Amino acid sequence: MNTRNISIAMILLVGLIAGCENKLDLQPLGELNSETFYRTFEDFEAASLSPYSTILNFYYEQNGRGFYNGIEYPSDDSRHGGQGIDNNNDFNWLPNNGDFGWLFSESYKGVMRANVILNSLPNSELSDEDKARFEAEAKFIRSYFYFVLATNWGTPPLISELITTIADSQVGNSQPGEVLDLVETDLAFAKENLPSSWSGTDVGRATSGAAQAFLGKVYLYRQKYSLAATELNAVIDSGTYSLQDNFGDNFSESLENNSESIFEIQFTRGDFNPWLPVDSGLAGNENIGHAGTGRTIVFRASCFLGNCAPGANGQGYGRMHVTEDLQNEFEENDPRIPFTFYREGDDYFGTPYSQTWSITGATPSKYLLDYVSYAQPNAGSNNERVIRLADVYLMAAEAELLGNNNVQKAMDYVNMVRRRADPTGEILPERSGSSSLDEAMEFIMHERRVELAFEGHRYADLVRWHQAGVINIPQDVDFGDPANENWSETNLLKPYPQRELDLISSLSQNPGY
Structure with missing residues (x-):
C-alpha cells in the first residue's frame, strides 16, 4: 500500500502497525478492535513511542523532504543552491507539492498514533496515575502535529477520535481556530500531568515544562498575549x-538535552534509539533502524559554478544557502555568526571555507561544526532542538510587549539572550528599556532572526507578525527574486494536497490555489 497515493483515512488505519511493530506483537495484525487494544503498563510504555517516532519522519530524508524543504525553505534566511527555480523557496506553491504533502500526511499519521493510545486507555488495566501520564504524553504529541497542521493549512480536518472505517474518514475542513482550541486544551492537560524530567533512556520524552512552553507559544501565535506571557x-x-x-x-x-533544551528530537545513526526508527527503509539496506537527520547532507556545502567543497555531493548537497539579507542582519562581529554560517576562511572540516562554493558566499554551519562522518551515509545524529530557553525568552518578550506594553521587561528578556x-x-x-514600542519590537524581531536562524522558526514568525499587523511582508521582507515577485497573501497558508482533495469531497482548498 503506497501511502503517497492514499487518503488520510488509510494513513490513519495502517500507520499504527508500521510504528509499533518493533516494540509490540500485535495480533491479529491489521485489526483495530477491543481484542487487540493495549491493556498493561508495558503495552502502553512501548506504544507511547510510536507518536514520537513519527516526528523523525519530518527530518530524516537526505533530499530535505518534510521539515527542511517544507518549513525551512520558505523564508528570507535561506536560498536554494541552483540558479533555476525552486518552487518551495520561490513561492510557486501547488497542490501537488510533495514536500507539503509529506508534512500533511505524516502529521495525520502522528495524530492517529496518539489517538490510538487515547482511545485505548479507558479499557486498560492501568492505575489512574499511569493513565493520566500516558494521556498527557499522547496529547502533547498530538498537539505537536496539530500545531504544524493548523499553522500551515489553517483549517485542517479535526480528528480527535480513532478512525476505523473509510466512511468515518471523510472529514472536511475544521472551523477557524477549532484545531488550536483542541491544542490548547490538550497542552493544558499535558502540563499538569507530565513529569518535570525523565532519566535514562526516557530522556527526551515530553515534560511538563515542554507542554507549558508549547502552550505559551500557541497563545502567542493566536495573539492571546497576556495568556502567552503567563x-x-x-x-x-x-x-x-x-x-x-556558550x-x-x-x-x-x-x-x-542540556539545561537550555526544553524539547528536542532524539536522533541516532541506526543503532538504539528510544523513539524507534523512521517508518521508511527496506530490509537489507542501511535505513533499517535509521533514526538520523538529513540536515548534515542537506545543509553542507556542495558545488557552485564548478567550484566544489570537500565532500561535495557525497557528504553535502548544498541545498541551503544563507541569504545576503540574513548575513547583513547580524551586527558586526556578532559571536553567533560562526555557529550559524560559514564564511570565507572559516575552518570547514580541516579546509578553509571558500565563498565560491555558495551562490550567496555562505552556507549554514548550525548543528554541523562537530559533525563526524559515520559508515551510514547521509545521516547525522545531532538532535534537533525544537524549543529552547532562548526562544522562550524572546517569545515572552514579544508577549510582554504586545500584550502588556511592558517595554522594560521585554528588553530585559532580549538582553538575557544578547x-x-x-x-x-x-x-x-x-537594548534600552526606555525604547519606544516600535523600537522594542524591531529589537525583538532582530534578535529572533539572528538567535534562531535555521531552526525552523523564521517563516512562521513572519506570518505571525504579518497577521498581527506588526509588519507587512511585501513591504518589509526581502525574499530575493523571483520569490519577492511571486509572494502573495495566498502564501500565508499552504495548499491542501491534491490527493486528499480528490479522495475527501468535503475538504476544500485554501483560497488562491
Whole structure:
C-alpha cells in the first residue's frame, strides 16, 4: 500500500502497525478492535513511542523532504543552491507539492498514533496515575502535529477520535481556530500531568515544562498575549532551565538535552534509539533502524559554478544557502555568526571555507561544526532542538510587549539572550528599556532572526507578525527574486494536497490555489 497515493483515512488505519511493530506483537495484525487494544503498563510504555517516532519522519530524508524543504525553505534566511527555480523557496506553491504533502500526511499519521493510545486507555488495566501520564504524553504529541497542521493549512480536518472505517474518514475542513482550541486544551492537560524530567533512556520524552512552553507559544501565535506571557514567564521562573554559557553549545552533539533544551528530537545513526526508527527503509539496506537527520547532507556545502567543497555531493548537497539579507542582519562581529554560517576562511572540516562554493558566499554551519562522518551515509545524529530557553525568552518578550506594553521587561528578556552571546556587551550592547514600542519590537524581531536562524522558526514568525499587523511582508521582507515577485497573501497558508482533495469531497482548498 503506497501511502503517497492514499487518503488520510488509510494513513490513519495502517500507520499504527508500521510504528509499533518493533516494540509490540500485535495480533491479529491489521485489526483495530477491543481484542487487540493495549491493556498493561508495558503495552502502553512501548506504544507511547510510536507518536514520537513519527516526528523523525519530518527530518530524516537526505533530499530535505518534510521539515527542511517544507518549513525551512520558505523564508528570507535561506536560498536554494541552483540558479533555476525552486518552487518551495520561490513561492510557486501547488497542490501537488510533495514536500507539503509529506508534512500533511505524516502529521495525520502522528495524530492517529496518539489517538490510538487515547482511545485505548479507558479499557486498560492501568492505575489512574499511569493513565493520566500516558494521556498527557499522547496529547502533547498530538498537539505537536496539530500545531504544524493548523499553522500551515489553517483549517485542517479535526480528528480527535480513532478512525476505523473509510466512511468515518471523510472529514472536511475544521472551523477557524477549532484545531488550536483542541491544542490548547490538550497542552493544558499535558502540563499538569507530565513529569518535570525523565532519566535514562526516557530522556527526551515530553515534560511538563515542554507542554507549558508549547502552550505559551500557541497563545502567542493566536495573539492571546497576556495568556502567552503567563505561561512563558512561568517556564522562565521555574528555574528548571538555564541558558548555556556558550551559544554554540546548543548545537553540539556532545551536549544534547542540556539545561537550555526544553524539547528536542532524539536522533541516532541506526543503532538504539528510544523513539524507534523512521517508518521508511527496506530490509537489507542501511535505513533499517535509521533514526538520523538529513540536515548534515542537506545543509553542507556542495558545488557552485564548478567550484566544489570537500565532500561535495557525497557528504553535502548544498541545498541551503544563507541569504545576503540574513548575513547583513547580524551586527558586526556578532559571536553567533560562526555557529550559524560559514564564511570565507572559516575552518570547514580541516579546509578553509571558500565563498565560491555558495551562490550567496555562505552556507549554514548550525548543528554541523562537530559533525563526524559515520559508515551510514547521509545521516547525522545531532538532535534537533525544537524549543529552547532562548526562544522562550524572546517569545515572552514579544508577549510582554504586545500584550502588556511592558517595554522594560521585554528588553530585559532580549538582553538575557544578547548577554549570553556577548557577556562584555562591547559587541552587542544592551537594548534600552526606555525604547519606544516600535523600537522594542524591531529589537525583538532582530534578535529572533539572528538567535534562531535555521531552526525552523523564521517563516512562521513572519506570518505571525504579518497577521498581527506588526509588519507587512511585501513591504518589509526581502525574499530575493523571483520569490519577492511571486509572494502573495495566498502564501500565508499552504495548499491542501491534491490527493486528499480528490479522495475527501468535503475538504476544500485554501483560497488562491
